[in-house]
Amino acid sequence: MPRRYEFEEALLEHVEAEQRATPKDNSSPNKKIASNNQPTQTDAMALLARILKAPVSPAPGRGGFLGAGAPRPSRPEGARLPAGARAEDKGAGRRGAPRAGSQAEGPRSLAAMPGPRTLANLVEFFWKDGFSRIHEIQTETWWLRCSGQRGPRPREPTWGPGRSTDTCEGDPPGSSRREEGEQWLKMRRVLRQRILKPRDVAIFSSEINQVIADLIKRIYVLKSQAEDGETVTNVNDLFFKYSMEGVATILYESRLGCLEDSIPQATVDYIEALGLMFSMFKTSMYAGAIPRWLRPFIPKPWREFCRSWDGLFRFSQIHVDNKLKDIQSHMDSGESVRGGLLTCLFLSQELTLEEIYANMTEMLLAGVDTTSFTLSWAVYLLARHPEVQQMVYQEILKNLGDRHVPTAADVPKVPLVRALLKETLRLFPVLPGNGRVTQEDLVIGGYLIPKGTQLALCHYATSYADENFPRAKEFRPERWLRKGRLDRVDNFGSIPFGYGVRSCIGRRIAELEIHLLVIQLLQHFEIKTSSWTKAVPAKTHGLLTPGGPIHVRFVNRK
Numbered sequence: 001m002p003r004r005y006e007f008e009e010a011l012l013e014h015v016e017a018e019q020r021a022t023p024k025d026n027s028s029p030n031k032k033i034a035s036n037n038q039p040t041q042t043d044a045m046a047l048l049a050r051i052l053k054a055p056v057s058p059a060p061g062r063g064g065f066l067g068a069g070a071p072r073p074s075r076p077e078g079a080r081l082p083a084g085a086r087a088e089d090k091g092a093g094r095r096g097a098p099r100a101g102s103q104a105e106g107p108r109s110l111a112a113m114p115g116p117r118t119l120a121n122l123v124e125f126f127w128k129d130g131f132s133r134i135h136e137i138q139t140e141t142w143w144l145r146c147s148g149q150r151g152p153r154p155r156e157p158t159w160g161p162g163r164s165t166d167t168c169e170g171d172p173p174g175s176s177r178r179e180e181g182e183q184w185l186k187m188r189r190v191l192r193q194r195i196l197k198p199r200d201v202a203i204f205s206s207e208i209n210q211v212i213a214d215l216i217k218r219i220y221v222l223k224s225q226a227e228d229g230e231t232v233t234n235v236n237d238l239f240f241k242y243s244m245e246g247v248a249t250i251l252y253e254s255r256l257g258c259l260e261d262s263i264p265q266a267t268v269d270y271i272e273a274l275g276l277m278f279s280m281f282k283t284s285m286y287a288g289a290i291p292r293w294l295r296p297f298i299p300k301p302w303r304e305f306c307r308s309w310d311g312l313f314r315f316s317q318i319h320v321d322n323k324l325k326d327i328q329s330h331m332d333s334g335e336s337v338r339g340g341l342l343t344c345l346f347l348s349q350e351l352t353l354e355e356i357y358a359n360m361t362e363m364l365l366a367g368v369d370t371t372s373f374t375l376s377w378a379v380y381l382l383a384r385h386p387e388v389q390q391m392v393y394q395e396i397l398k399n400l401g402d403r404h405v406p407t408a409a410d411v412p413k414v415p416l417v418r419a420l421l422k423e424t425l426r427l428f429p430v431l432p433g434n435g436r437v438t439q440e441d442l443v444i445g446g447y448l449i450p451k452g453t454q455l456a457l458c459h460y461a462t463s464y465a466d467e468n469f470p471r472a473k474e475f476r477p478e479r480w481l482r483k484g485r486l487d488r489v490d491n492f493g494s495i496p497f498g499y500g501v502r503s504c505i506g507r508r509i510a511e512l513e514i515h516l517l518v519i520q521l522l523q524h525f526e527i528k529t530s531s532w533t534k535a536v537p538a539k540t541h542g543l544l545t546p547g548g549p550i551h552v553r554f555v556n557r558k
């Protein structure tokens with residue numbers, strides 16, 4: 001296996017070791033969290049400092065949301081707040097106001113940071129459908145300031161655990177929405193032990209391959225129903241079912257039947273419910289963005305948000321209960337019980353039942369659309385770039401052959417498949433940003449960011465920057481294959497799974513589902529554009545804006 005990813009792997013090792021770290025002094029739970037949390041905080045600061053780029057000189061009259069565009073800065077010096085300096089100067093500056101003094105005199109206030117004000121943000125996102133153009137907004141405006149307000153919101157992101165959040169009425173105890181501090185960390189640690197590394201999830205290869213076999217059958221059925229015998233309309237619908245079936249197989253250790261010709265009614269109902277949930281995703285985003293004091297005046301988004309969460313919790317509960325009954329009956333009849341994720345969690349008794357429900361729900365919700373959109377974009381990009389597709393296919397042919405059913409162990413033999421996923425996520429990062437709430441006053445890029453400020457790491461801003469990725473707008477998976485020391489990509493320029501202790505817990509599952517499927521799809525089919533395949537319109541990026549169905553032709557190879 002070529003050592004092409006050694007930097008990234010080393011980085012991940014570091015992050016993972018940090019997440020696993022158990023402090024020597026276990027006497028105090030608080031100490032435990034503090035010592036576990038500290039390096040992450042530091043790393044996250046360093047990362048943010050890199051990502052937020054350089055200090056911007058406030059330019060009078062500039063900084064409209066999309067206006068003249070914020071100046072393109074050079075890299076910042078991220079630094080901690082000097083001792084004694086606190087957030088008192090919050091509000092001291094005004095947008096566009098000349099800086100009160102030089103950097104040596106202290107950091108500028110958050111209010112002096114160029115960029116849109118809260119009201120402008122609200123107008124942009126609520127009235128001008130800014131969520132649909134978030135990729136444009138991010139690449140044109142460096143400093144995307146959120147409300148700048150503290151304020152609990154669902155699953156509020158943190159830098160390190162320790163905040164409590166709002167709950168919806170039907171929240172079961174142990175819900176990860178409620179458990180944000182020590183409890184959350186405990187749950188996350190238990191799960192991470194089982195799905196943190198590629199080799200942890202490798203055991204799911206055969207389950208995933210069964211789902212892939214069903215998907216390929218489904219593609220043949222859909223092709224046979226198409227007028228030209230090749231076009232599959234709305235591949236995202238197909239990949240949605242694949243991702244749901246795949247993740248449910250791993251989480252609940254049972255099949256839902258999403259890919260069958262005749263889908264079981266319970267699954268149809270659930271797909272509809274889930275579809276509704278995802279169609280309300282934007283509403284949920286709005287709900288999360290609405291400050292608590294505004295909720296009585298605009299109650300609907302928050303109500304809808306809670307309703308959809310509660311529905312998902314109930315579904316998850318049914319499937320978990322079914323599996324647990326099954327395990328129990330095996331145990332009652334004296335059989336030894338072995339199984340996957342749910343069985344392990346149940347038998348180890350490290351999590352309570354409520355915690356298991358909550359985590360399964362969260363992972364199901366987070367693991368379907370993310371994976372399916374990424375697959376849709378990957379297939380779209382392959383169809384539009386036949387030369388890239390040919391390169392990837394040739395690698396598969398050479399290193400695995402055209403009939404070998406791949407497992408996790410085969411993935412390192414096809415680095416271009418991994419590179420394809422990275423490049424797809426760089427161009428279409430699914431989630432446009434990661435939110436964090438600062439846990440202490442910080443100085444980043446010469447600005448004082450007071451404790452409790454919500455910040456967003458803007459994926460599009462870094463992914464589409466030529467300085468991070470030469471010819472950034474081009475689809476070039478091979479850029480991720482490092483052939484020499486000088487041929488580097490900026491690994492921090494694209495972090496589609498987030499970073500640190502709150503990063504995506506399902507990353508390895510998603511990667512396995514996508515890698516194995518891409519290999520098998522290319523073994524079976526040449527993926528081509530059809531007259532229906534539309535170029536991605538300017539408004540179409542990421543999870544929030546699927547922007548219409550993607551249609552492609554699957555031409556048989558065999």
Ligand code: HEM
Nearest residue numbers: 363366367370371374434496497498499502503504506510
């Ligand atoms: C291509 C597929 C996926 C992408 C791009 C993705 C991306 C992300 C990102 C960006 C975050 C936020 C990380 C941060 O704030 O630092 C996240 C969180 C999360 N993801 Fe994923 N994800 C994917 C697939 C999955 C899958 C398959 C699962 C479950 C099996 C999953 C479960 C989760 C969960 C539970 C969280 C919340 C973590 C927390 O709040 O602590 N994701 N994901």
